[in-house]
Amino acid sequence: MCWRHVGIGTTFNGRFAAHQHVAASAIGQTVNSDGTRTWVTTGPWQLFVTGPGGFSASADDKGRLDTILPRSGAYSFSIGPCAVWGNQGTVEICAN
Numbered sequence: 001m002c003w004r005h006v007g008i009g010t011t012f013n014g015r016f017a018a019h020q021h022v023a024a025s026a027i028g029q030t031v032n033s034d035g036t037r038t039w040v041t042t043g044p045w046q047l048f049v050t051g052p053g054g055f056s057a058s059a060d061d062k063g064r065l066d067t068i069l070p071r072s073g074a075y076s077f078s079i080g081p082c083a084v085w086g087n088q089g090t091v092e093i094c095a096n
Helices: none
Strands: 004-006 010-014 023-029 036-041 046-051 055-058 065-068 073-080 089-095
Touching: 010 089, 023 046, 023 073, 046 065, 055 065, 073 089
Parallel strands: none
Antiparallel strands: 004 089, 010 073, 023 036, 023 065, 023 089, 046 055, 046 073
C-alpha cells in the first residue's frame, strides 16, 4: 500500500506495525539564495523517519528511504533541508 502527497508539507505521521517494510521518497522545489524557487532535478529532497524506542533512518544519496520498522507505533517522516520547507513537492510512502 502506498500513500502519496503532492503539495506543501514538512512532516507526515502514521501508525505502522512491527517489521513492516517501508520505502519512501520525496522530491520538489527548493529556495535559492536569491529567493527564487527551482524544481530540484539534480537530487531529491532529504527524507528521515523517526519512531518508537528512538528509531531513526534516513534516505540514501539517491533519496530512497528503505527500512524495516522495528516496533509497532507512531512514526514521523520529515523532509529537508530547510530550503525545501514550504515548497511544492511530492512525497511517497509505501509499506508492506
